Every structure is written in C-alpha cells, then in structure tokens.
Amino acid sequence: MGRPTGTRWGWGRASAVAVTAVCLAYAPIAMTELWPYARPGAPAVGEWLLGRSVSPEFVAEAVRDRTGPYGRSLAPLIVHSVLGGLLMLLGPVQLLSAVRRRVRLHRIAGTVFAATVYASMAGAALYLVRTPPAEAFSGAAFWIVLATILAGTVGSLTFGVLAAVRGLPDLHQRWLLLCYGFLMTAPLLRLEWGVLPSLYPGLDLRDINRVAIMHLGALVSFGALLASRALDRRAAVPGLTGTWCPLPVRVAARLAGAAGLVWLTVAFLDGGTAGRRLLLAYLVPYAVTYAVIAVRAARAGARGADWAREEWSLHLTALCLAPAFSAATVPVLERTLGLDRATALVAGVGIGCGMLAYAAVTVVSLRILYAREVLRRRRESADPAADPAKDEDALEEARG
Known part of the structure; x- marks a missing residue:
C-alpha cells in the first residue's frame, strides 16, 4: 500500500492534522472531566471551556444531571475518563508510526493502546451495568448508544489485534481505524455541546445529546472508512474476482433503506418540533455520507479500480440498510426494554449507522479472507497451469 500523492494526500494530511489537534486538545479535558464529582471545586478544563463557550448555567445543568448517575460508579468512571485521555494521545502515535513504517514503535504503542482500551x-462497562437505562445520564436512549459504542470499540479492537497476530495488516488497519472512530465519539460529542446550544437555544443537555447521537455513529464510521481507503491504494486484491454486491443486492438494499427512511420520517414528524429537529440531525449527515460514498464507488469503477469499487459498494449497501435496521429495532427496544416510542426511536436511529458500518467492515474482512483462500487453494491445486511462485508473490502483495 503506497502513500497517496497529489490532492488526495493533501486532504489526507489535513484530516490527520485536524484529528490529531482534536485528540491533543481533548486529552486534558477527558482526564480532568470527573474530578469535580469526586472533589467539588476541583479544576476541570472541559467545564471551564464549556462555561465560556455556552454559559455557566449550561455547565451547572450538566453537572446536576450527571451527579446522581455518576455517583454510584465514580471510581470506574474516573478510570475510564483518565485512560480515555491517554487513548487520545496514543491514537495519533499509532497512526503516524504506521504511516511512517516505524514498526517497533507501532508495535509497542499498539500493545499499550490495546491494554488501555x-x-x-x-470502567465504562461497570458504570453501564450498575446504572439502569432509565436512570442513566441523558436517559435510556443515551445508555443504549453508549453500550453499543462500547461493544463496537471492544469488538473492533479485538478483531484488529487478531488480524495483526495472523499477519493481516490490511484487516488490522481497518479494524483499528474503526475502533478509534468509535473512541472519537467522545471529543466530537463535547464539540457538539459547545456548538449546538447556539443553533438550538434553550435546549437542555438531554435534548442536545439526543440531537448529537442522531449522527455521531454515522460520522465516525464514515471517517474510519475514508481513512481506510486513503491508506489502501491497491486497485485490485489478488484472488478477488466478481462482486458481492450484484445489481439485485444493491436494488434490494435501496428499496429496504427507502422503506426504512419513510417509516422513520413519519415517526419523527409525529413528534412535532422536537421530532423534526431530530429528523434533520439524522437526514442531513446521512445524505452527505451517502452521496460521497456513491460518488467514490462510481469513480473507482470508472477508472477500473475493482477493489476500491467493491469496498465502497459494500459500505454503501450497509448504509442503505441502516434506516431499515433502525426501523426494525424500534419495536424490539419497546418490547424488550419497555421504552416509549420516542425513546426507542432515538435509540434505534442512534445505533443504526454505526452497527451497519461494523457489519460492512466484517463483510469487507471476509471478502479479503476469501480472496486469500482462493490463492491458497490455487497454490495447492494440482492444476498444471497454476504457478506456485506467482501465487506466493500474490499472497505477499495481499499482505501489504
């Protein structure tokens, strides 16, 4: 996988610098965020900034709403937040060491990163287990989204570690980028705390969080996809032929997605002003993400980059299915957790895009593994036309 050149590499460098800046800025915020809950009056960088970007009253409200839920699990939450700040520092180290081929540094930092995650x-799991969803900070919908992010973070990290152990750097890269994308929901949520009150004056923190979770999962998984594609410039993967997204699959996914979007739109519009606000927070990022992935898939096909087109297409299919998944999840959450329709709707939409992006990375991984299996079988075949030396070279190329 070579380094991109030209404008794309320029955008890639700008994105890497922006992410690094956000991580470095958020690290001290995360590490000090819960100090005031353990010792009232203790300094907290995040509270200080939020009080000046929004208002002291907004900060007081945020502290009041979190004091009860956090009080029951303060020690594990402090561990979670302090180590979360450390992860914000380790992430850029991991990315830069990988790009610059600093193998030893990458492995050492990666081991520390995995253990820290x-x-x-x-710590976050202890908080969620000890806190009933209805009593959690910002309510049951926020609890469900947090639990889903936690599962996605741990799962993607685990798959990434297994891929590294098996010598599959391209899969390792994708899973770890998705893992860090899920971790980035924390600083991005804090940014939305500072921005959304100016767009929606008068909203309390619970409603601000509801608006934010409408699109955070989609944004971070989309960012992980863009980073994966920027780092993988292969036009083809040895052993990969055909597509797992033929026309009937694409048509069926779009029809299901359209039906899901219609159902979600009607359900949100029934919620009046608050419902329209949440629907807008979901549809605009969704439409932008859909358009970018669709254009990238079409461009990859036009220039004959079969592997790029396949990966874009798999993610686009998953994105199309996300609204259908969310719509189907709403009645399940109502019946299993006893949620009201509005809460179940917010939770279902909040987890939809992130879970389908996770599914897409899983399918992409299976696609690559299947291609390697094709090469292995070809090598072991008695077919006299097969050239073992060429297959060995192809396997090495597939490993990066």
Whole structure:
C-alpha cells in the first residue's frame, strides 16, 4: 500500500492534522472531566471551556444531571475518563508510526493502546451495568448508544489485534481505524455541546445529546472508512474476482433503506418540533455520507479500480440498510426494554449507522479472507497451469 500523492494526500494530511489537534486538545479535558464529582471545586478544563463557550448555567445543568448517575460508579468512571485521555494521545502515535513504517514503535504503542482500551472500557462497562437505562445520564436512549459504542470499540479492537497476530495488516488497519472512530465519539460529542446550544437555544443537555447521537455513529464510521481507503491504494486484491454486491443486492438494499427512511420520517414528524429537529440531525449527515460514498464507488469503477469499487459498494449497501435496521429495532427496544416510542426511536436511529458500518467492515474482512483462500487453494491445486511462485508473490502483495 503506497502513500497517496497529489490532492488526495493533501486532504489526507489535513484530516490527520485536524484529528490529531482534536485528540491533543481533548486529552486534558477527558482526564480532568470527573474530578469535580469526586472533589467539588476541583479544576476541570472541559467545564471551564464549556462555561465560556455556552454559559455557566449550561455547565451547572450538566453537572446536576450527571451527579446522581455518576455517583454510584465514580471510581470506574474516573478510570475510564483518565485512560480515555491517554487513548487520545496514543491514537495519533499509532497512526503516524504506521504511516511512517516505524514498526517497533507501532508495535509497542499498539500493545499499550490495546491494554488501555480494554481497561478504559471495563470502567465504562461497570458504570453501564450498575446504572439502569432509565436512570442513566441523558436517559435510556443515551445508555443504549453508549453500550453499543462500547461493544463496537471492544469488538473492533479485538478483531484488529487478531488480524495483526495472523499477519493481516490490511484487516488490522481497518479494524483499528474503526475502533478509534468509535473512541472519537467522545471529543466530537463535547464539540457538539459547545456548538449546538447556539443553533438550538434553550435546549437542555438531554435534548442536545439526543440531537448529537442522531449522527455521531454515522460520522465516525464514515471517517474510519475514508481513512481506510486513503491508506489502501491497491486497485485490485489478488484472488478477488466478481462482486458481492450484484445489481439485485444493491436494488434490494435501496428499496429496504427507502422503506426504512419513510417509516422513520413519519415517526419523527409525529413528534412535532422536537421530532423534526431530530429528523434533520439524522437526514442531513446521512445524505452527505451517502452521496460521497456513491460518488467514490462510481469513480473507482470508472477508472477500473475493482477493489476500491467493491469496498465502497459494500459500505454503501450497509448504509442503505441502516434506516431499515433502525426501523426494525424500534419495536424490539419497546418490547424488550419497555421504552416509549420516542425513546426507542432515538435509540434505534442512534445505533443504526454505526452497527451497519461494523457489519460492512466484517463483510469487507471476509471478502479479503476469501480472496486469500482462493490463492491458497490455487497454490495447492494440482492444476498444471497454476504457478506456485506467482501465487506466493500474490499472497505477499495481499499482505501489504
């Protein structure tokens, strides 16, 4: 996988710099965020900034709403937040060491990163287990989204570690980028705390969080996809032929997605002003993400980059299915957790795009593994036309 050149590499560098800046800025915020809950009056960078970007009253409201839910699990939450700040520093180290081929540094930092993720997520898991969804900070919908992010973070990290152990750098890269995308929901949510009150004056923190979770999962998984495609410039993957997204699959996914979008739109519009606000927060990022992926898939096909087109197409199909998944999830959440329709609707939409992006990375991984299996069988075949030396070279190329 070579380094991109030209305008795309320029955009890639700008994005890497922006993500690094956000991570470095958020690290001290994360590490000090829960200090005031343990010792009232303790300094907290995030509270100080939020009080000046929004208002002291907004900060006081945020602290009041979190004091009760956090009080029951303060120690594990402090571990979670402090280690989360450390992860914000380790992430850019991982990315830069991988891009610059600093193998030893990458492995050492990667080991520390993995151990820190598991420990940090253990703290978050204790909070979620000890806190009933209805009593959680910002309510049951927020609890469900947090639990889904936690599962996605741990799962993607685990698959990434297994891929590294098996010598599959392209899969390792995709899973770890998705893992870090899920971690980025924390700083992005804080940014929305500072921006959304100016767009929706008068909303309390619970409603601000509801607006934010309408699109955070879609944004971070989309960012992970863009980063994966920027780092993987292969036009083809050895052993990969055909497509797992033929026309009937694409048509069926779009029809299901359209039906899901119609159902969600009607359900949100029944919620009056608040419903329209949430629908807008979902549809605009969704439409932009859909358009970008569709254009990239078409351009990849036009220039004959079969592998790029396949990966874009798999993710586009998953994105199309996300509204249908969310619509189907709403009645399940109502019946299993006893949620009202509005809460179940917010939770279902909040987890839809992130879960389908996770499914897309899983299918992409299976696609690559299947291509390698084709090469292996060809190598072991008694077919006299097969050239083992060429297959060995192809396998090495497929490994990156």
